[in-house]
Amino acid sequence: MRVLVVEDEKLLAETVRRGLSNEGFVVDLAPDGVSGLWAATENPYDVIILDLMLPLKNGYDVLKELRERRIWTPVMMLTAKDGEYDQTDAFDLGADDYLTKPFSFLVLVARLRALIRRGAPERPVVLRLGTLTLDPAKRAVARGDAAIALTAREYGLLQFLMRRHDQVVSKAEILDNVWDPDFQGGDNVVEVYIGYLRRKIDVPFRVQTLTTVRGMGYQLSPDRPGHDGNTPETMPDGGAAAP
Incomplete structure (x- = not known):
């Protein structure tokens, strides 16, 4: 498993290199954005x-240029910036994961292995599921011709669900991928935002695409007829929509 680490903090880069080497990874280091972009373009990496x-070129620009060149190697952003807009911008440009400093090395290794298992599927420019579309470049969401206004958190949640459409994803997976790593609240916040999102992408259009799978999590599927918005939504598993 070959890894490219693009990091300008020499001590941190060397620490990560030694640790990953001990875990069986082959590690290349790049100290700036220009050399990192060159290495990622010229060599095959697993992650x-x-x-x-x-320095020279920031991580956003490196990531943007990689995706523009149709290089789909999984990318984990590793940074001290932990705002939700920073994370949303990174995911919009094609990042696969986001870890803030300081971080647990065990968590880093686990996430890298998960990214490698997932592989590097080509990303479509616009995500589509039935009549629902999400355009990362414009950060725009629509159902058919109707634009849908979402908050940054709702947008991040929808993007995560659309990339894993038809899969059942747990609250823990959603928290790990949509919320900040140092979030201290309970997982009930996921239910709340699922409810917010459902009221925007489903209820006004009388479709039912975002469903609850009792005891397992949530699933986003193509369009099917839904309720009229006047009564609590009933899930296929017998559960009800989150408030």
């Missing part, structure tokens, strides 16, 4: 760890 604040 890339990319710092956000880099």
Whole structure:
């Protein structure tokens, strides 16, 4: 398993290199965005760890250029910036995961292995599921011709669900991928935002695409007829929509 680490903090880069080497990874280091972009373009990697604040070319630009060149290697953003807009921008540009400093090395290794198992599928420019579309470049969501306004958190949640459409995803998976790593609240916040999202992408259009699978999590599927919005939504498993 070959990893590219693009990190300008020499001590941190060397620490990550030694640790990953001990875990069986082959690690290349790049100290700035320009050399990191060159290495990622010229060599095959299983995964890339990319710092956000880099000399010569920042991590956002490196990631954007990689995806524009149709290089789909999984990218984990590793950065001290932990705002939700920073994460949303990274995911919009094609990042696969986001880990903030300081971080647990065990968590880093586990996430890298998960990204490698997932592989590097080509990302479509616009995500589509039935009549629902999400355009990462414009950060725009629509159902058919009707635009849907979402908050940053709702947008991040929908993007995560659309990338895993037809799969059942747990609250823990959603928290790990949509919320900040240091979020201290309970997982009930996921139910709340699922409810917010459902009221925007389903209820006004009388379709039922975002469903609850009792005891397991949530699933986003293509369009099917839904309720009229005047009564609590009933899920296929017998559950009810989150408030």
